[in-house]
Amino acid sequence: MLSLVAPPTLGRAPLPAEGGGAGAVLRTVLTGGPLPRAAIGRTAGLSPAAVSRHTADLSALGLLRELPPEDGPPRAGRPQLPLDIDTRHHLAAGVHIGVPWLTFGLLDLRGRVVAQERIPRRGDAAAVLRTVRAHLPGFVRRRATGRSLLGLGVVTGGWVDPERGTVVEHGPLGWRDVPVREQLLGVTRLPVHVDSHARALARAELLFGAGTGATELVHLFVGNVVDAAIATGGTVLRGRRSRAGDIGHLPVPGSTEPCSCGRTGCLEATVAQDTVARRAHARGLIPAPDFDRLLALAARGDAVALQLFRERLDLVAPAAALLIDVLNPEVLVVSEAGLTTVPALGDHLGQQVLRHTRTAPAPLVTGASFGRDLLAVAACAGVLDSTYQRPMELRTARAG
Template sequence: MSTVAAPARPPGHPPPLIAPTPPHPAPEIRAVPGDGPGAVLRAVLRDGPLARTALARASGLSPAAVSRHTSELLGLGLLRERPPPAGPPRAGRPQMPVEVDTGFHAVCGAHIAMDQVTFTLLDLRGGVLAQERIRHRRAAPDVLGRIRSYLPDFLSRRSGRRSVLGLGVVTGGWVDSERGTVVEHALLGWRDVPVRRALAPVTRLPVHVDGHARALARAELLFGAGSGASDLVQLFVGNVVDAAIATGGGVLRGRSSGAGDIAHLPLGVPGPRCACGRTGCLQATVSELALAQRAFDDGLIEAADFRLLLARAGDGHPAALGMFRERLRLVGRAAALLLDVINPELLVVAEAALVQHPELLADLHEEVAARSHLCADPEQVVVATSFGERVLAVAAGAVVLDAVYRRPMELRTAASA
């Protein structure tokens, strides 16, 4: 299994597997927070391709620092030069715009859901190069054992000549990203599972572990709807319902990475009894498990399987669509509260029905408009996830990409991580 240790691009640099980003009109340039190579790399990701002069303005660094860091990033294969724009020759040294190199490196991810692991390979812009799923039996030894045994073959078949920069492992529940541990995942029955310690020696890759809501918040900030924003809330509605808060361009972890736990947020409506003993808790009311059980009890589907309900909605069944509308209105209550408490630039919702039926976002907007005191324009502030059906795949790799864009020069020592 490969990792990056060489400080320079090897000979025979492979061509990109996806088309280069086409030029676009010059954006309004705002300085990227931070300094050093990470600021240069993030500025190119956000606004590139950029010539060095524009890159200095976008990163907030001096021309000399930009020149030095750009050379370093080119040598690592994180950036590449584009030919100068067509036109008559100009006096002086030609301006060679630089852009993120999507053909040399990749990041790997594993998203652990209730009954399956999604393996993914992403390029440096978050493009999904490969995605595969395998089933598991929920117990931590089984899940981690399956990841250890499946990952080498997945990478040997899918990574090709790309250098793999790291493995991201994400899941729901309470995940301590600093220790690389799943502190608690009630639905899986996990408690204090040392994921990084179990996987790093076998994979020989840097292993980044985090909750899927925080991972998605990072993805939205890097290359999604939150690109250019500094404050964002990510709301994830699946079997686990949780949130992530980004402020100042960084994602809040809180003590022991406990920030964003909204599972027991009271909705103020009757609902099923939660494991905590109360009724009306957010997760117990709107989770995929709860919705599937209600649909089964109502005779709408033949088994309490959320995928069956999603398929019925996909066929346009009015009762199925009605259940999702009701769920989104309940989610809207939680969203309105988060908007009033945090007042972010953007609130992003990852929810399965919105992928198939974006028109249902109107129900969420109406509920937010009716309940929020601060959000006067929910149509602009509350948006669906940027990643559609790729949401779990992108989440899995985003924690590695976030590390790449914040500390790119640490890739030199990745082999010893």
């Protein structure tokens, strides 16, 4: 049966220019700051009067600040003091829901991790959201040290609908249609931004990482879930029903791994960290199929562990090349734990992608920018992205 559902996001995707002049000023200072007002105006294409107005508004909200003058002999005329992002007042809070862990994070406005804590993920969706509700207030009290929260981000793998705030489907967790935003709204009285892990990290890479200054970026996440996020014109695509980027079920030739979707040989099932850990255990490398132990071996330079991670990247490379050929981005970011732990594996990935892509010159292919902070950054990215896209909504939220 063909069913036509009115697409709720039609025409509502945020444009790079959203947030008007204030958003442009804030993003200009994030990327190039500290900057004097004249340079902000030139970069953002705004008049001196507009820059003055927006910087005054953003300073009043605690988002921008004028840096103190440098020591030196006084100069004639009114000094042009540079403006920078003010990281003293606000924090973004977030939780990343993974298969093994829940990771709680607090980030400042420059995307730096102020605090993170992780606790084991246990039980079904209801139990997990109960744990989040129970843990979050104490975490914020202990670690936010008096700074105010801009919002709460909730991020997980799989198919997530940010518009409705639901996790539509997460195979490895066994979640279907979980109304995450609705369940968490009461905890903080803050806006709750629910998104997929891959899209959240694409936003973070554009704001603070390898994609700073770029508008065309693809982020490929490889964990227990495999999915992609695509940014074009600086906007991260959701696609119809927020399902863009679901590439985890591309077939891998020769693979017989059973997948949560019911088929065998899907990319996600073949390269999932649980599968890689089982492979390492079967080869006698680790005493139990524990992915963290395998990572620790790779970090110490164990040749067999490194070979297993190279094999994982070999399986990922054709999918990465396919994304490059279809989308021709400026930057392709691959988030994969082996690359994060042993950055030298990036050369291997780059070579393998080159073998498969037809696009020349190939884009920058790189591991994720956030190292061991990856999950905390992902958790909070939606909140920070919202602040940088629509900073003046902060005023509305405060007034309300």
